[in-house]
Amino acid sequence: MDHVDGNALAGPLSELFRFDLTTASGRCQHCGDVTVLARAMVYLDPSGYVVRCCVCDDVLFTLVTGPEHVWLDLSGIAGLQIPTR
Amino acid sequence: MSWHVGTVVSTNTESPSGRSIVFDVPGWTGNLAGQHVDVRLSAPDGYQAVRSYSIASADSSQRVQLAVDKLPDGEVSPYLVDDLQVGDQVEFRGPLGGWFVWKPTQAEPVQLIGGGSGIVPLMAMVRAHAASGSSARFRLLYSVRTADDAFFADELQALVGPAFELDWLYTRETPSGWPRPAGRITRDDLTSLTIAAADNPAVFVCGPTGFVEAVATHLVALGHDPVGVKTERFGGK
Numbered sequence: 001m002d003h004v005d006g007n008a009l010a011g012p013l014s015e016l017f018r019f020d021l022t023t024a025s026g027r028c029q030h031c032g033d034v035t036v037l038a039r040a041m042v043y044l045d046p047s048g049y050v051v052r053c054c055v056c057d058d059v060l061f062t063l064v065t066g067p068e069h070v071w072l073d074l075s076g077i078a079g080l081q082i083p084t085r
Numbered sequence: 086m087s088w089h090v091g092t093v094v095s096t097n098t099e100s101p102s103g104r105s106i107v108f109d110v111p112g113w114t115g116n117l118a119g120q121h122v123d124v125r126l127s128a129p130d131g132y133q134a135v136r137s138y139s140i141a142s143a144d145s146s147q148r149v150q151l152a153v154d155k156l157p158d159g160e161v162s163p164y165l166v167d168d169l170q171v172g173d174q175v176e177f178r179g180p181l182g183g184w185f186v187w188k189p190t191q192a193e194p195v196q197l198i199g200g201g202s203g204i205v206p207l208m209a210m211v212r213a214h215a216a217s218g219s220s221a222r223f224r225l226l227y228s229v230r231t232a233d234d235a236f237f238a239d240e241l242q243a244l245v246g247p248a249f250e251l252d253w254l255y256t257r258e259t260p261s262g263w264p265r266p267a268g269r270i271t272r273d274d275l276t277s278l279t280i281a282a283a284d285n286p287a288v289f290v291c292g293p294t295g296f297v298e299a300v301a302t303h304l305v306a307l308g309h310d311p312v313g314v315k316t317e318r319f320g321g322k
Contacts, residue, residue, distance in 0.1 A: 002294040004318045008137055010181035011123035014086035023183040035312070038184035044320070 006040035006051060012063060015071065019082055027078040030058035034081075088125065088176045089113055091149060095168055099236040103154040103202060104166050105141060110177055118213035119206045119289065121188040121317075122149065122179035126161060136161045139206035139291070140180065141237070141316070143213040146174035148176070152236050154202035185289065185317045189217035193287050196280040197225040198300055200270075200292025204236050206317060207291060215244050222286075224250040226278050228270055228296065230257040252278040270296070272303040282308035291317040 013021040017065050022038040033055040040060055043050045048064035053076070060076040091108035099102050116122075121139045142150040155166040169175070187195060187210040195214075197207040204227055214223050230237045232255070245251050254274060255267045265274075280286040288309060290300050298317045304314050 002318070002320045004294070004320050005185075005316055007182050007185050007317055008121075010121070010183075011086070011137060011178050014178070014181065020181075020183045036184055038182070039312075039316075072248075 003041040003043050003052075005038060006036070008039040008042055009037075009049060009051070009063070012049070012065070017044055021080075021082075023083055025081040026060060027080075028053040028056060028058060028060060029076045029078045031056035032078075050082065086178055088178050090174050091177045093173050093175075095171065096169070099152055099169070100154070100234045101286075102166070102234070103236060105145050105150055105152040105236065106165065106169065107142075107148055108175070108177070109148045110147050110149050113147040113149060113177070115147075115278070116140050116143060116180035116209075117147070117183075117186040117188060118143035118209040119180050120180040120209075121206070122177050122181060124151075124161070124165075125176040125178070126164065127176070128147065133225060134161050136207075137181075139209070140208070141205045141208045141212075141317055143209040152202060152208070152234075168320060170274070185288070185291075185315050187213060187289070189213060189219050191287065192221050193221075194222040194280050194284055195224070196286040196288045197223065197291045198228075198275075198279065198288070198292075199225065200228045200296035200300075201230070201234070202236060203290075203292030203296070203317070203319065204309060205291070207289060208237050208241075210289065211241065211249065217276045220248055222250075222280070224252070224280050224286075226252045226254060226275075228254040228256060228292070232258075232260050254278070270300060270303075272306065275300070275303050275307060279304075282310075285313070288314045289317075290314060292319065294318040294320050 010022045027034045041052045051060045062073045064071040089110050091110040098248045127133050138151045141152050148237045153165045157310045199207045
């Protein structure tokens with residue numbers, strides 16, 4: 001399936017965070033690459049999103065939306081640097 | 086981020102399969118050039134569909150212009166292109182995304198590369214560049230199937246000047262007498278029709294995923310820093 005860019009998740013993530021998470025830099029747990037999440041590869045799935053590292057293709061995070069809850073699994077990100085201005 | 090209600094105030098046919106739509110959105114406080122919006126449609130039975138669309142306008146008014154190309158098997162785009170009428174309402178969440186944006190305070194040269202309706206966020210940048218009187222060098226390479234498929238063709242042509250160059254690339258059919266045969270974009274095209282990596286341009290590429298992948302790969306091979314090449318893929322072909 002074709003992917004889109006992390007940039008496309010700005011809307012869904014705006015429901016969860018008060019800053020634009022797509023402009024934050026994340027470190028890939030697997031390969032150590034550090035880059036803005038807007039550059040990650042997003043795969044759309046009927047139940048949510050799978051976001052992969054643009055260097056090593058490993059999963060950075062998943063976002064699944066259900067009727068009562070949102071599940072956000074960030075275990076592929078070792079750290080986030082969030083711009084404050 | 087909260088949802089706003091937008092009301093259609095005008096539409097314009099841009100191509101055989103696409104049109105632009107201007108919405109009045111009370112509470113909208115403007116957007117940066119390159120940002121997008123999530124559009125939510127609700128059916129009477131409660132079914133909802135949300136899609137992301139780039140914004141073609143870039144000013145501080147509460148008017149928002151989108152331009153949409155109809156995907157043959159799409160669920161939302163055929164409705165926006167064929168059915169939506171002046172006075173109809175849709176919901177908007179945005180403006181969204183702080184990464185694929187150009188600000189008039191940026192002074193470096195800018196290379197824009199659009200495929201099909203990927204022109205939309207780049208159009209916002211071209212308009213913002215013109216409106217701000219920026220002297221930053223802008224160059225746009227616009228790849229379309231045929232001349233009829235180009236969005237905003239007259240407005241783009243009218244904006245060509247000392248700080249804005251416009252280059253066309255045709256993939257299916259060229260205007261008569263066009264020197265380059267119709268065909269997909271190549272590395273040689275990028276060499277001859279875009280600002281060289283040595284000039285350190287900011288580069289924005291938008292279009293279908295296959296187009297963006299090909300262009301970004303060529304640009305990196307031509308010496309551009311991958312981090313300086315900002316991409317926005319639509320998905321699809």
